[in-house]
Amino acid sequence: MDKISLTDEELILAFQDGDRDAFNHIVERYKDKLTNFLYRFTYDIDAAQDLAQDTLLKVYINKDSYKEIAKFSTWVYTIASNLAKTELRKIKRRKTYTISDLSTDDREFVLHRSDIESFEDEEDTLVSGKILQKCLNVLDDEFKNIIILRDIQELSYDEISKILKIPLGTVKSRINRGRFKLKDLLKKEGVVLY
Amino acid sequence: MNCNNYEDKIISYIENELTDEEKAQFKSELDSNTDLREQYDEIRNILISLNKMPKAEASSDFMVKLNLKIDNHESSLTDKIGLFFNKIINYDYFPQLSVGVVSLVCLFIVTYFWNPNNNSGSQIMLSNSSSVVDSIDHEIANLDSLDDQDALIILDK
Numbered sequence: 001m002d003k004i005s006l007t008d009e010e011l012i013l014a015f016q017d018g019d020r021d022a023f024n025h026i027v028e029r030y031k032d033k034l035t036n037f038l039y040r041f042t043y044d045i046d047a048a049q050d051l052a053q054d055t056l057l058k059v060y061i062n063k064d065s066y067k068e069i070a071k072f073s074t075w076v077y078t079i080a081s082n083l084a085k086t087e088l089r090k091i092k093r094r095k096t097y098t099i100s101d102l103s104t105d106d107r108e109f110v111l112h113r114s115d116i117e118s119f120e121d122e123e124d125t126l127v128s129g130k131i132l133q134k135c136l137n138v139l140d141d142e143f144k145n146i147i148i149l150r151d152i153q154e155l156s157y158d159e160i161s162k163i164l165k166i167p168l169g170t171v172k173s174r175i176n177r178g179r180f181k182l183k184d185l186l187k188k189e190g191v192v193l194y
Numbered sequence: 195m196n197c198n199n200y201e202d203k204i205i206s207y208i209e210n211e212l213t214d215e216e217k218a219q220f221k222s223e224l225d226s227n228t229d230l231r232e233q234y235d236e237i238r239n240i241l242i243s244l245n246k247m248p249k250a251e252a253s254s255d256f257m258v259k260l261n262l263k264i265d266n267h268e269s270s271l272t273d274k275i276g277l278f279f280n281k282i283i284n285y286d287y288f289p290q291l292s293v294g295v296v297s298l299v300c301l302f303i304v305t306y307f308w309n310p311n312n313n314s315g316s317q318i319m320l321s322n323s324s325s326v327v328d329s330i331d332h333e334i335a336n337l338d339s340l341d342d343q344d345a346l347i348i349l350d351k
Contacts, residue, residue, distance in 0.1 A: 027260060031252035039250035049252055053260045060264055127243035151244040176205045183236050194235035 008072035016063050023063075026072075027056055033153065034080050040148045041084040042091065043133060051087055055080040074162045077155065081145065081163055088141065127191055135185040143178030150175050204234050208241065 003011065003025045011029075014022035034055055039048035058079050059066075066075055136144055149160045157175075161168045186193060206212050207220050224231050 024257070027257060031256050032249065035252045035256075036250045045250055048250060049256060049259075052252060053256065053263055056260055057263050057267065061267065127240065129243075129247045132240075132243055132247060147244070151241055152247060154245075172205075176201055179205070179237055179240060180201055183240055186240065193239050194232055 009068060012059075012063065012066050012072050013068070016066070023060060026059065030056065030076060034076070037077070037080060037148060037153050038084055038087075040133070040136065040152055041088055041144075043137060047087065051080070051083050054083055058083075070162065071159060073155070074159050077149070077153075077159070078163045081149075084145075085141070127186060127193070131186065131189055131191060135182055135189060138185055139178065139182060142174060143181055146171065146174050147178045147182065151179075200230055200233050204230075204237055207234075208238065 003014075003022060006014070006022075006025070008026065008029065011022045011026050015026065031052060034052035035045075035048050038051045038055075039045055042048050042051070055076065059076060066072065136147065139147070145164065146160060149155045149163065150157075155163070157168055157171050161171045164171070166174075183193065203212075203220055207217065212220060224234060
């Protein structure tokens with residue numbers, strides 16, 4: 001059977017029935033999406049790939065936990081989102097510890113290191129990717145998560161509501177507030193937006 | 195229109211949630227209200243920029259590394275099960291295991307014969323007692339079948 005034409009849900013059901021090739025197709029479909037999603041949280045391409053692999057490993061191990069009632073993408077992003085939150089907590093703890101222990105020169109280096117390592121080049125947009133990412137990093141996690149899911153990954157309100165386990169109304173209001181908070185942060189960075 | 199109304203209207207317009215009438219009203223307001231126009235342009239530009247952010251992609255060895263992780267997971271699981279059985283085979287757990295087995299057998303025996311709800315044990319006693327009752331009944335029946343003369347002979351004996 002040609003698996004390219006199968007939906008995600010059909011692929012995971014085939015994998016549940018023991019078709020390993022169906023899992024490979026799932027990986028092909030989701031590896032870039034997940035890497036990009038997780039990169040927006042970690043701002044570290046290696047960590048993002050590692051987390052994307054861990055997400056798919058969890059799909060592999062817990063394949064039978066998936067029930068047809070939910071969209072497959074919702075299930076995958078829920079796993080990835082939980083892993084990202086745990087990773088963020090670790091990163092924050094690590095940074096608090098290391099930066100407070102460093103000398104003034106070292107602190108400068110660490111704080112600017114993310115800019116140097118970024119693969120993002122200037123795009124033909126009003127706001128550069130680097131500045132946007134910098135402001136996203138400063139944004140509270142509840143707003144950051146929702147903006148990444150909606151405005152970068154382009155998921156529907158309904159899917160976001162299921163992934164974050166919050167009501168649809170809260171999703172909408174949080175997206176609005178997040179966007180306006182992001183706008184304020186960009187303005188503070190001196191970006192002219194119009 | 196206050197600031198919050200601006201925000202709600204802008205987002206609703208961008209998300210295409212307004213009716214045709216509301217859209218037309220919003221558009222005419224955009225043309226006349228510079229504050230609203232400015233806020234609308236700012237949000238729209240942010241959304242365009244977010245959408246155009248370069249996409250991070252998985253490296254070419256993504257699948258290889260993922261398969262390694264899967265193999266590691268599966269071999270560690272097999273290792274754990276294998277280690278457990280190895281320990282049993284190598285007598286590491288033999289004393290504990292033998293005590294456990296003997297205890298289980300004893301427990302089974304005690305429960306089997308002494309449990310009042312268990313019919314198996316008491317059935318033997320019941321069948322014995324019923325055979326005694328049967329033999330008494332049989333003797334009485336024999337006696338009943340004798341006539342008076344026979345009975346006197348037996349009594350004389």
